[in-house]
Amino acid sequence: MKVEVKTLAAAAAGEIELSDAVFGVEPRADILHRVVTWQLEKRRGTARPTRERADVARSGKKLGRQKGGGTARHGDRRAPVFIGGGKAHGARLRDFNPSLNKKVRALGLKMALSSKVRDGKLIVLDALDVDGGKTKALAGQFAGLGAGTKTLVIDGAALNVSFAHASANLRGVNLLPAVGANVYDILNHDMLVLTRAAVETLEARFHG
Known part of the structure; x- marks a missing residue:
């Protein structure tokens, strides 16, 4: 044309x-x-993931005995309630390609x-x-x-x-x-x- x-x-x-x-x-x-x-x-861009409990490099030792300590029954320091612990329900890796x-x-x-x-x-x-x-x-x-x-x-x-x-x-x-x-x-x-x-x-x- x-x-x-x-x-x-x-x-x-x-x-x-x-x-x-x-x-x-x-x-x-x-x-x-x-x-x-x-x-x-x-x-x-790729969505950045957060580190969850399984991704944090901290001790897995139980903090104290289960009963009789007068404190909460925590398992280890990877828990989200501690500073440096894993993120609860954090963002997942998403790669848009x-x-x-x-x-x-x-x-x-x-x-x-x-x-x-x-x-x-x-x-x-x-x-x-x-x-x-x-x-x-x-x-x-x-x-x-x-x-x-x-x-x-x-x-x-x-x-x-x-x-x-x-x-x-x-x-x-x-x-x-x-x-x-x-x-x-x-x-x-x-x-x-x-x-x-x-x-x-x-x-x-x-x-x-």
């Missing part, structure tokens, strides 16, 4: 042919849900890109050069493009330095290199902006 390419000033800069194998896949909610769930679970087939992950990314094309939420730019790297200039250009309030911009293999500086203070605008393109961020933004270099890199990523 052919898509119009624009400049940051919203002027026409030709057309680009998008691969149907990458940008023309019919989205499936179940695949997208699996990939997003996998991504969010991968973000979670799910796995997902590479083909499913790749299919999910294709579907996320395709959903933006289908919904008319994709803008392809020729380049991201901003004069002087000024935020004010970029804000006006984005308004002319109709990029919306929450926009994800994906560049090629390397980020454009002037655009990175100009967009750093723009609320709702996030910038990623093509290698960082992922399903969650694409679906979590209202508009997706790709450069020519990003389109070429993404297509090469799947066809390579």
Whole structure:
């Protein structure tokens, strides 16, 4: 399919042919849900466990006789009531390290890109050069493009330095290199902006 390419000033800069194998896949909610769930679970760190009674290195000798001592009938110093004793009902080790087939992950990314094309939420730019790297200039250009309030911009293999500086203070605008393109961020933004270099890199990523 052919898509119009624009400049940051919203002027026409030709057309680009998008691969149907990458940008023309019919989205499936179940695949997208699996990939997003996998991504969010991968973000979670390992839950640190606490040392319980069996994990504490203290004497197992009984403190005193069972009866007649005038004190409580304690068994040993590993009990939770003592300082340095084991934790009662402590946190368990939980390791969040799910796995997902590479083909499913790749299919999910294709579907996320395709959903933006289908919904008319994709803008392809020729380049991201901003004069002087000024935020004010970029804000006006984005308004002319109709990029919306929450926009994800994906560049090629390397980020454009002037655009990175100009967009750093723009609320709702996030910038990623093509290698960082992922399903969650694409679906979590209202508009997706790709450069020519990003389109070429993404297509090469799947066809390579």
